[in-house]
Amino acid sequence: MNESAKWVESNYQKVFERNRMPLFNIMISFLYDKNQDSYDFFTKIKSANIIFGSLLLLMLWFYFRQKVHPLIGLNLFLSFSFSFCVFKSAFAQVENIHHIVFFIVFAYMVLSIKKTSYQLAVTLGCVTAICYLLKASVLLMFAIYIFISLTKICFINQKKHIFLQLLISVSIFLLILSPYLLYNYQNYGITFYNFNSHYVMWRESWEESVFRMSEYTSGLENSDWPSNLPIGPIQYLNHHGFAHALERITDGLKLFIQTFQYNSHGFNQFIIIWTILTSFFVSMKFTLILSYLKKFPFLFLFVILNHVAYFLFICWYMRIDSGIRFISVLFLPYLFSLTLVNHIVMRDIITNKQSKRYYLFFSVLVLILIFNLNHAQDVICNLSINENGGR
Numbered sequence: 001m002n003e004s005a006k007w008v009e010s011n012y013q014k015v016f017e018r019n020r021m022p023l024f025n026i027m028i029s030f031l032y033d034k035n036q037d038s039y040d041f042f043t044k045i046k047s048a049n050i051i052f053g054s055l056l057l058l059m060l061w062f063y064f065r066q067k068v069h070p071l072i073g074l075n076l077f078l079s080f081s082f083s084f085c086v087f088k089s090a091f092a093q094v095e096n097i098h099h100i101v102f103f104i105v106f107a108y109m110v111l112s113i114k115k116t117s118y119q120l121a122v123t124l125g126c127v128t129a130i131c132y133l134l135k136a137s138v139l140l141m142f143a144i145y146i147f148i149s150l151t152k153i154c155f156i157n158q159k160k161h162i163f164l165q166l167l168i169s170v171s172i173f174l175l176i177l178s179p180y181l182l183y184n185y186q187n188y189g190i191t192f193y194n195f196n197s198h199y200v201m202w203r204e205s206w207e208e209s210v211f212r213m214s215e216y217t218s219g220l221e222n223s224d225w226p227s228n229l230p231i232g233p234i235q236y237l238n239h240h241g242f243a244h245a246l247e248r249i250t251d252g253l254k255l256f257i258q259t260f261q262y263n264s265h266g267f268n269q270f271i272i273i274w275t276i277l278t279s280f281f282v283s284m285k286f287t288l289i290l291s292y293l294k295k296f297p298f299l300f301l302f303v304i305l306n307h308v309a310y311f312l313f314i315c316w317y318m319r320i321d322s323g324i325r326f327i328s329v330l331f332l333p334y335l336f337s338l339t340l341v342n343h344i345v346m347r348d349i350i351t352n353k354q355s356k357r358y359y360l361f362f363s364v365l366v367l368i369l370i371f372n373l374n375h376a377q378d379v380i381c382n383l384s385i386n387e388n389g390g391r
Contacts, residue, residue, distance in 0.1 A: 021194065022180070023133035024094040053096040057081055060100060063107070068343040076339050079270045080332050095328070098134040103332040105131045105138055106306070109145045112165060113299050116158060121165040125172025132177065136194040137329065140313060141306055146170070148302045202236050204248075206320050252315030255322045271334065278338045281345045288348055289341065303337050 031044045057077070064073030085096050108124040111117075131138040149166040153159050174181070184193040203209035237245060260268050282289050293300050307330065314326045 021133055021135055023130065024097065049093075049096060053085060053100065056097065056100040057085065060103070064339075068339050069346050072339055072342055072346065076335055079335060094134055098131070099329055099332060101127065101131045101134060102138060102141075102329055103336065106141065106333045107336070109141065109302065110299060112169070113145070113148060113152070113302050114296060116161045116165050118165060118168055121168035122172055125169040126176065128169070129173045129176035132173075133180070136192075136197050137313070139192065139197075140309055142173070144302060144305050144309060148298055148305070151301075152298045198232070200320060201317055202232065204319060209320055248319060249312060249315045252318035255318040256315055256327065259318075259322050259324060260327060271331070274335055274338045274342075278341055282341060285345045285348055288344065292344060307334060307337070 028045045028048065031041065031048060033041070036044075057080075060080070061073070061077050064077055067073070068076070105124070105127050108120060108127060112120045112124055128138060128142055132142075146166065149162060153162050156162060181191040185191050190198065200209040310330050314330070317326050
């Protein structure tokens, strides 16, 4: 909220505190009125966030209806809407919008790896740039997509078309971001600069990361980084060693399990249920899944690498912030990946007229979701009573 006010007061001429990406603050800055108090501004932001997030959710619903069986799509839509989005609706935060846009990027990357299309390449470059301006973490997924595309070029005959598709996506991405990246380079000497990824994530705790945060975020252009503090993976390994890095990931895994078990607003049960049931159905139709794996090896490789990379990133960041917002970014891409596998199996089951058990499973999930709706209503009521909630 304070950042949005600063954008308006500077006439959008200066990028402020660099531990935040600018797009969401710019969006909500149009709601700012210097004559209103902070609570009224918070209420307007929350209402606009709910409306815009609902429109994006509606887009997701139509997308799920096109790509998977309606009953599976309904479960996926309800799982995401009422085990994550509904709980974030009481806050003026970017997570609801970012997680949906992040999934859209993931879906377009999956489509682009599956088939070559220049139109897809343009769209992918655009949505990836938008997602980056919301949160910088999408760069990891984009790097994996580039790696998979370059690997695909080495094994597929359509080398020229795949390379052009990748070139278009990267070019559009850089073109949209060029003013922002140029500003970064002129002021910080680094194009893809972000305070969190460049500085905070290499600290050992939240207390350490905020120790000098006010100093750097208030006058970062004129500040030098302390020479004894690592600010990247190479410097971190040189400073702490590889064994310490593994220990940090292990500790992060323990914190992840605790957070996932006790502080996940109920979406953990859907991840567990979908994982177990998908494993069961895959064991029933292993030969069928294996045939798809052979048909689309790069697609499977991208999905697996992406989930593993972000899971390790989550474990790494747990020492700094063990909240659910880093876990929840994988919720929709992970469930959608399982959904595609379920869709493959379900098509085969329906073809063989053996669909009763499958329909029973997803009907049970709907009942669980209805129970979650009642729980969500109680939580939202409690949040609404608390006037300071989400500020």
